[in-house]
Amino acid sequence: MRDRAEEWLRGALRHTPAPNNWYLFPYTVAGFLESVGRGDRETAAARQRAVEHLENWYRGEGWYTDGEMPAFDHYNGWALHLYPVLDAHLRGDAGALAHYGARLRAHLEGFALMFGADGAPMHYGRSLTYRFAAASAVALGAVTGHSPLTPGASRRIANGSLRYFLDRGALTGDGLLSPGWHGPHDAVLQTYSGPASPYWASKAFVALLAPAGHALWTDREEPAPVEEADRVLALPAPGLLLQATRADGIVRLHNHGSHHVRPHQAESAAEDDPHYGRQAYSTRTGPTATGNVADNHLAVVVGGRPSVRRRVHPLGAGHGDGWGWAASWHRPVFADGPPMVPGLRVESVTVARGRHELRVHRVVGAPDGSLVTHTGWATGPDEPLVSSLHGLHGWDESVAGLIRAPQGTAFTRWARVPRLGGRSHGTSVHVALASLTTEPGPGSPAEAVREVRVDGGGRSRSCGPGAEPAPGSRSTRWRSATRSGDRGRARSPCRTGARRGAPPRRTSPSPVRPRATC
Numbered sequence: 001m002r003d004r005a006e007e008w009l010r011g012a013l014r015h016t017p018a019p020n021n022w023y024l025f026p027y028t029v030a031g032f033l034e035s036v037g038r039g040d041r042e043t044a045a046a047r048q049r050a051v052e053h054l055e056n057w058y059r060g061e062g063w064y065t066d067g068e069m070p071a072f073d074h075y076n077g078w079a080l081h082l083y084p085v086l087d088a089h090l091r092g093d094a095g096a097l098a099h100y101g102a103r104l105r106a107h108l109e110g111f112a113l114m115f116g117a118d119g120a121p122m123h124y125g126r127s128l129t130y131r132f133a134a135a136s137a138v139a140l141g142a143v144t145g146h147s148p149l150t151p152g153a154s155r156r157i158a159n160g161s162l163r164y165f166l167d168r169g170a171l172t173g174d175g176l177l178s179p180g181w182h183g184p185h186d187a188v189l190q191t192y193s194g195p196a197s198p199y200w201a202s203k204a205f206v207a208l209l210a211p212a213g214h215a216l217w218t219d220r221e222e223p224a225p226v227e228e229a230d231r232v233l234a235l236p237a238p239g240l241l242l243q244a245t246r247a248d249g250i251v252r253l254h255n256h257g258s259h260h261v262r263p264h265q266a267e268s269a270a271e272d273d274p275h276y277g278r279q280a281y282s283t284r285t286g287p288t289a290t291g292n293v294a295d296n297h298l299a300v301v302v303g304g305r306p307s308v309r310r311r312v313h314p315l316g317a318g319h320g321d322g323w324g325w326a327a328s329w330h331r332p333v334f335a336d337g338p339p340m341v342p343g344l345r346v347e348s349v350t351v352a353r354g355r356h357e358l359r360v361h362r363v364v365g366a367p368d369g370s371l372v373t374h375t376g377w378a379t380g381p382d383e384p385l386v387s388s389l390h391g392l393h394g395w396d397e398s399v400a401g402l403i404r405a406p407q408g409t410a411f412t413r414w415a416r417v418p419r420l421g422g423r424s425h426g427t428s429v430h431v432a433l434a435s436l437t438t439e440p441g442p443g444s445p446a447e448a449v450r451e452v453r454v455d456g457g458g459r460s461r462s463c464g465p466g467a468e469p470a471p472g473s474r475s476t477r478w479r480s481a482t483r484s485g486d487r488g489r490a491r492s493p494c495r496t497g498a499r500r501g502a503p504p505r506r507t508s509p510s511p512v513r514p515r516a517t518c
Contacts (some may be wrong), residue, residue, distance in 0.1 A: 005018050006038050006047030013046045019262075023050045024054055031087045054084065061237040062107030064313045071164035071276065071314075072258040073125025077137030078203050087207065097361040108141050109148050110235045112157065113225045113242050116283030117249025119160025119255050123410060124281035125255055126260070126273075126416070128188040129179050130200040131170060135161040139207035142216045151215035152222030154397045158207055158512030160224065162255065170198075177201060179473040181410035188275075188410055226251050232324040232352045239314030241326035243352040247424060248438035254330035254350040254357070257314035267310040269335035277309045279348065282375070284385060285407035286416065288378050293403040294415050295378035296434075298348065298361050300332045300342055301371040307332030315347075323353035341367060357434040371399075372431040373421045377436040378405055380412025384438050389418035390445045392452055394430035429454050 012029045027050035030043035057064045057080070063072055064080040080105045114122040114134075119133035127439045133218035140155035141147030149157075169183035177198035178184045189197075210216045233242040239257015244250070260276040261267060274287035277318040280296040281287070288295045301305040309330045317326035327349040333339055338347065344364035351358040365373055376389035391400060399421025408414040422430055431452060433445045 003197050006033065009060075010042065013042055018067075018497065020069070021051050021075055024079060024083040025376040026050065026287075028083050028087060032097065035091060040462055042178060044504065048304065053087075058103070059237045061235065062103050062105070062111070063235070063237045067262075069260060069262045070238075070258060071125065071229070071260050073276075074121070074130070075133050076107060076123070077111055078130065078133045078200070080202060081137050081495065082140060084142060084208070085140055085146065089140075089209075097146075098131065101144055104137065104141055105146045105148055108137065110233055110240075110242065112138060112153070113231065113233055113244055114251055114253065114283070115157050115161060115224055115226065116251050117224065118283070119157075119162075119244075120192075120283040121161055121162035122179070122251065122253050122281060122283055123286045125258075125275055126190055127193075127197070127200070128181060128275070128410075129193060129198050131165045131177070131181070131198065131204070132161040132344055133201045135204050139204060142409065143206065143210045143214075150219070150222055152211075153224060155216055155219065156221040156224045158204065158473065159221065162204065165201075181286070185404075185410045187407070190494075197244040200464060204496065209287060228487045230322065230354060232319055232322060234317035234319040234324040234326060236317045239312070239317060239323050239326060239328060241317055241319075241352060241354075242352055243324075243357070245355050245437065246255050248355075250282055250355075250436060250438070251437060252280055252283050252352070252357070254280050254326055254352065255312065255347065256317065256326040256350065257312060259310060259312040261311045264372065265268060267331065267333045267339070268312070269308045269333040269339065272308040272333075272335075273290040277308070279350070279359070280434075282377070284383075284412050285377050285379060285387075285436065288405040288409055289407035292405035292407050292415075293375060293417050293419065295405070295409075295415075298346060298359075298372065298430070300341075300363060300366060300375045302334065302344075302367055303337070303444075305336050306335045306373070308332055309333075309346075323351065325349060325351045329352055341365065353448070355435050355437045355439070358449070359432045359434055361430045363424045363430065364426075365426050366428065368425045370424045371420055371421055372424045372428065373399070374432055375403070375420075376418040376432075376434045378412075378417045379416040379436075380415050383412055386435070386437050386439070387416075387418060388433075389420060390433040391420045392431040392433055392445065392449075393454060394422045394428055395420045395432070417460060 009029050013026045017023045017025060026046040030046040033043050059494055064076055066075045084100040086105050088100055109427065138154050138157045147154060170177055174177050179189055179193055179195065179198055181188050201368060207216065227246060230246050231244045241254040241256065243252040243339055258276060260273050274290060278287050278294065278296045310333050311330060313329050315327040315329060318324060329345055329347040331340060331345050345364050347362040349360040377387035379385040379387045393499055401417050401419060402416045405415040405417055420432055433448065
């Protein structure tokens with residue numbers, strides 16, 4: 001019987017996995033066979049192959065790519081960290097646990113901020129039907145001791161994530177997990193999703209490896225990171241910018257580095273994925289469905305054809321005291337007619353502080369008569385959310401309005417999306433101030449910004465309250481959403497009395513190159 005079971009398990013070692021985290025399946029099976037005295041050259045080769053891939057995929061700061069494709073999403077936690085750390089823990093391999101555990105700790109420094117105060121994980125990336133599996137890396141960090149979180153904070157995140165879904169209809173009348181998000185929702189599923197896919201959520205129960213007297217169970221729950229204070233955190237390795245506000249418990253993710261296009265693949269608009277292509281995601285909203293107006297998206301409309309964003313090229317990220325930025329560029333791709341316009345590209349920067357988001361886009365190489373549209377957060381009519389989008393530069397007021405998304409999101413049956421529009425020819429700059437909050441009244445842009453400048457080269461500059469414009473630059477004036485002072489290389493063009501902060505984080509230059517005099 002044991003020989004037959006072994007032979008059946010070895011089938012996992014003799015197939016070529018999909019070129020991503022699937023290589024960790026034979027790695028885990030081979031590890032089990034070795035643990036029961038049935039290891040050999042075949043099991044050793046399967047494990048070595050996976051280890052080599054993991055090393056190639058590691059990008060630093062606790063983040064892996066999922067194969068050669070830079071999709072930085074929940075698979076980092078529930079697969080790329082989970083399998084090697086759990087394997088090392090169960091095998092008692094101190095060397096491997098120290099190696100992979102250090103990476104898990106670094107990952108949780110940022111990932112722990114991706115849970116809202118209500119327990120919701122970030123609604124972003126694929127396989128979201130796995131739901132509370134998102135907390136598995138947090139739980140594993142607590143079990144192994146490789147976590148920057150206290151046991152009480154780890155428990156808060158793990159418990160909160162589980163409660164979030166159980167309280168919102170994740171179980172059917174038969175007590176089964178349904179394919180979807182809160183309840184059934186086809187838009188979060190992939191072609192490989194099946195009726196049992198939601199049960200990958202069971203990865204969260206890795207927490208049960210902690211013995212009864214473990215601090216994960218005995219310590220009181222402590223606040224999750226989003227519940228402690230407003231925070232903006234740049235993650236340069238994956239090209240992400242996290243923005244958390246304590247008052248409403250919302251965490252927002254601004255995507256300037258992650259996409260779902262393999263290196264050998266062409267950028268096809270027909271394969272646009274709403275869970276990667278949008279420029280921002282949150283713990284309280286989901287992307288609108290394919291076929292509806294795209295939320296949090298800048299489109300170049302050429303000949304009536306709106307573009308999508310597929311391959312994202314990161315340009316850097318950094319943060320200072322209470323604010324941060326991230327930048328990227330992409331080639332607009334079109335579904336009908338020619339897939340690309342030669343020379344057309346969009347360079348984008350997001351600057352976040354508090355609940356405000358300054359979104360700056362420079363369109364380069366736009367054909368004459370092109371239209372540029374930009375959208376904000378999608379919210380439902382019954383949700384206690386306020387989504388605002390103020391045009392600051394490069395927009396035509398006659399084009400602005402609220403657009404209905406009849407198929408809604410994972411959070412609401414139908415949604416409304418604020419949209420701006422403006423003309424572009426050659427090079428143009430378009431700037432907007434966005435906000436998503438539960439606080440009453442979106443307020444005026446003047447609350448966040450004092451002035452914005454766009455120089456003759458199409459580069460934008462902004463000054464916050466209490467700052468003065470640096471002299472000697474040709475510009476047009478507008479109001480913007482960032483305060484002056486910077487710790488990164490992309491800086492504000494403002495004179496300010498703000499105190500200098502700590503040394504800069506590792507960053508790369510932004511395509512919008514403001515210069516600071518602080």
